[in-house]
Amino acid sequence: MELRPLGRAGPQVSALGLGCMGMSGMYGPADRAESIATLEAALDAGITLLDTGDFYGMGHNELLIAEALRRVPRDRFEVSVKFGAQRDPAGNWLGYDARPAAVKSALAYSLQRLRLDYIDIYRPARLDPAVPIEETVGAIADMVKAGYVRHIGLSEVGAATIRRAAAVHPICDLQIEYSLVSRAIEDSILPTVRELGIAITAYGVLSRGLISGHWRKDSARAGDIRAHIPRFRGENIERNLALVEALRAVASARGVSVAQIAIAWVIGQGADIIPLIGARRRDRLAEALGALEVKLTPEDLAAIERAVPRGAAAGERYAPAQMASLDSERR
Numbered sequence: 001m002e003l004r005p006l007g008r009a010g011p012q013v014s015a016l017g018l019g020c021m022g023m024s025g026m027y028g029p030a031d032r033a034e035s036i037a038t039l040e041a042a043l044d045a046g047i048t049l050l051d052t053g054d055f056y057g058m059g060h061n062e063l064l065i066a067e068a069l070r071r072v073p074r075d076r077f078e079v080s081v082k083f084g085a086q087r088d089p090a091g092n093w094l095g096y097d098a099r100p101a102a103v104k105s106a107l108a109y110s111l112q113r114l115r116l117d118y119i120d121i122y123r124p125a126r127l128d129p130a131v132p133i134e135e136t137v138g139a140i141a142d143m144v145k146a147g148y149v150r151h152i153g154l155s156e157v158g159a160a161t162i163r164r165a166a167a168v169h170p171i172c173d174l175q176i177e178y179s180l181v182s183r184a185i186e187d188s189i190l191p192t193v194r195e196l197g198i199a200i201t202a203y204g205v206l207s208r209g210l211i212s213g214h215w216r217k218d219s220a221r222a223g224d225i226r227a228h229i230p231r232f233r234g235e236n237i238e239r240n241l242a243l244v245e246a247l248r249a250v251a252s253a254r255g256v257s258v259a260q261i262a263i264a265w266v267i268g269q270g271a272d273i274i275p276l277i278g279a280r281r282r283d284r285l286a287e288a289l290g291a292l293e294v295k296l297t298p299e300d301l302a303a304i305e306r307a308v309p310r311g312a313a314a315g316e317r318y319a320p321a322q323m324a325s326l327d328s329e330r331r
C-alpha cells in the first residue's frame with residue numbers, strides 16, 4: 001500500500017483510509033464479528049488510517065476499534081477521532097460542544113475507550129457556533145504539548161475557519177465530503193487547503209453507498225440515517241440512481257465496478273486527497289481496495305464527467321437542520 005503525507009504537518013498514512021462509522025449503527029444494524037474482521041483485513045492490506053468519532057454509537061465505535069487493535073503494534077496505524085457532537089441516550093442529536101474543557105474531557109474518555117496513550121489526529125466534528133475556532137484548536141494544541149494528541153485536523157469547515165485554525169496550530173487535514181456527486185469543495189475550500197499544505201480526508205466518496213452500484217431504492221433498514229438524507233428520498237433517489245446507471249456503463253466498459261470507478265475518481269483528484277472508505281464488510285473492503293489499481297485516463301475522466309456532470313445529483317447531502325450546521329456550506 002502506497003503511503004502519503006497527511007498534509008505538511010501530518011504523519012504518513014495509507015492512500016486509502018477506513019472510516020468505521022457504519023460499524024456502529026448509523027447505517028442500521030452491523031455485524032460485530034464482520035466489522036472486526038473488516039478492520040483486521042484492512043490492516044492486513046496495509047491500510048493504516050482508521051477514522052472514528054466518539055459519538056459513533058456513543059463510544060461503541062471506539063471500543064470496537066480498540067478490540068481490533070489489541071495485538072497490533074502502535075506504529076502500524078493512525079487513529080483519527082472526531083469529538084464535539086452531543087447525543088442523548090436515545091441517540092438524538094443535541095448540538096455541538098467544542099469549548100476547551102469539553103475538548104479535554106472528551107479526549108480523556110476517548111483515550112480510555114481506545115486503550116491508547118495518544119490519539120494520532122484529533123478534530124472537532126463541526127464548528128461549535130458558540131466557540132471561536134481559535135479556542136477549540138488552542139485546547140487541542142495544549143493536548144499536543146502534553147503528549148495526548150499528535151496532530152490536529154478539522155471537519156466540514158469553510159475556508160475562513162481553516163485559515164483561522166491554521167494560524168493557531170498546524171492543521172494536517174480537513175475531513176469533508178467529496179465525491180462525483182458532492183464537489184462544492186472545488187470552489188474555495190480545496191484551493192485554500194492546498195495553499196496551506198493541508199490534506200483532505202474525503203468521506204462520502206460513495207455518497208454513503210448511493211453511488212456504490214449496490215444501493216436500491218428500498219435498501220435503507222430501520223435505524224439507517226440515510227432514510228433522512230434528501231438524496232435518498234422520493235423523486236431524488238430515482239434521479240440519482242439513473243446517474244449511477246450512467247456511471248455503471250462507463251465502469252463496465254472499463255471492466256471495473258461502479259464503486260471502484262467512483263473511488264478511483266476521487267483518488268485521481270490529487271495525492272493530497274485520501275478517501276475514507278466506509279466498508280463494514282470484507283467483500284466491500286476488497287472491492288474498494290481494487291480501486292487503487294484503476295488508473296483513469298483523460299478519456300475515462302471525460303466519460304465519467306458526461307455520465308455524472310458536476311451538480312447533477314438531486315437533493316442535498318444532509319437534511320436541512322444538519323446542512324445549517326455546516327460551516328463548509330456557508331456562502
Ligand SMILES: NC(=O)c1ccc[n+]([C@@H]2O[C@H](COP(=O)([O-])OP(=O)(O)OC[C@H]3O[C@@H](n4cnc5c(N)ncnc54)[C@H](OP(=O)(O)O)[C@@H]3O)[C@@H](O)[C@H]2O)c1
Pocket residue numbers: 018019020021022027051052082125155156175176202203204205206207208209210212214259276277278279280281283284285287288
Ligand atoms: N467528518 C464528517 O462529518 C463525516 C461524516 C460522515 C462520515 N465520516 C467518516 O467517513 C467514513 C466513510 O463515510 P461514508 O459512510 O460516507 O462512506 P462511503 O464509502 O461513501 O459509503 C459507505 C456505504 O457504502 C456501502 N458500500 C457499498 N459498496 C462499498 C464498497 N465497495 N466500499 C465501501 N463501502 C461500500 C457501505 O457498505 P454496506 O453495503 O455495508 O452498507 C456503506 O453503507 C465514515 O465511516 C466516517 O468515519 C465523516
